[in-house]
Amino acid sequence: MVVVSRNLRSKLYLIGSGPGDPDLLTIKAYKILEKADVLLFDHLVNPEILTIVPENCVKVYVGKEPYANFTPQESIHSLIEQYCRTYKCVVRLKGGDPYIFGRGFEELLFAEELGIEVEYIPGISSMQGAGFHNIPLTHRDVSDGIWALTGTKKDGRLSSDLQLAIQSNSTVVIYMGMKKLDEIARTYVMCGKGDTPAAIIQCATLPGQREVVCEVADLLNASRDSGLSHPAIIVIGEVVRLYASNRNSFILNDQLAKMKRN
Structure with missing residues (x-):
């Protein structure tokens, strides 16, 4: 695996968007979304939350729709690496909480192995x-x-x-x-x-x-x-x-x- 320099200035935010109602998003999550350069979002994220990010934010759907089409976890990892090489604020937005059946910790381990700084922001499960x-x-x-x-x-x-x-x-x-x-x-x-x-x-x-x-x-x-x-x-x-x-x-x-x- 190619190791990214530890001096890389990008940061990955693992954010939980909550169970659906956009009003249940945490204030900290809202503030990060307002400055996101890239948004990798899941199937169950309320579309209203997607409007919080800046107009020039790169929005990429990486959802796993139950019993239907899904984005392989390996592909999500590749996108994290790709965007963290180019952009400063990369947000991985998940429904519910990233660490409760959300594979968020897998993504943290992957990013940290590349030298990418990661911050977890919980969501209501x-x-x-x-x-x-x-x-x-x-x-x-x-x-x-x-x-x-x-x-x-x-x-x-x-x-x-x-x-x-x-x-x-x-x-x-x-x-x-x-x-x-x-x-x-x-x-x-x-x-x-x-x-x-x-x-x-x-x-x-x-x-x-x-x-x-x-x-x-x-x-x-x-x-x-x-x-x-x-x-x-x-x-x-x-x-x-x-x-x-x-x-x-x-x-x-x-x-x-x-x-x-x-």
Whole structure:
């Protein structure tokens, strides 16, 4: 690998753009975007955020659309090297937070190996979007913590940690799991916890946000019946019942799902 001089004046900023609503962007991220020379942005970045950069900023889409076209990570690395050789302020803008299933640390390691200075600016993770649906990720006497798991590992498998998480008294949040709803449900059922409350939240914090609440065993049917798809997170645990108990939606969705199966 060709090593870039340590005297290179460019700087790479790894910035999280949050779950979608541009108002949730941090002030520090906003200030950096205002002076960006290059913007390498992901699929889930709100287009409104792209208008913050200067008019002469070079904007390059490097998104990974789920189950569709994507930019290989190696290509993103090459673009980082290319633009950091020419421009002073290069921004790598990701949805959510760069270090939560965002491969941000891979890009940091790559850039630092080339001698490029890197600064990480966190973003609100999409799992925190559950709060916009009045689902707390933790609650005293209900949830002891949070398991944040990927629904699709590099080899395509569901995280094996799910079976450990099921045995805990904590909330389980699954990213990139919409293609694994049946497998997630079966895993809970096999562990004797198919009646655990669950929610699918699509496009959290955006005007078109939607959710469905059901028992975890009914995840697939509930998703199909409501027409929900990605981008979405899956929240599983007793914290979902707190949301549902205030609206009777858990009971209603459960009854509808059972009626349709019968």
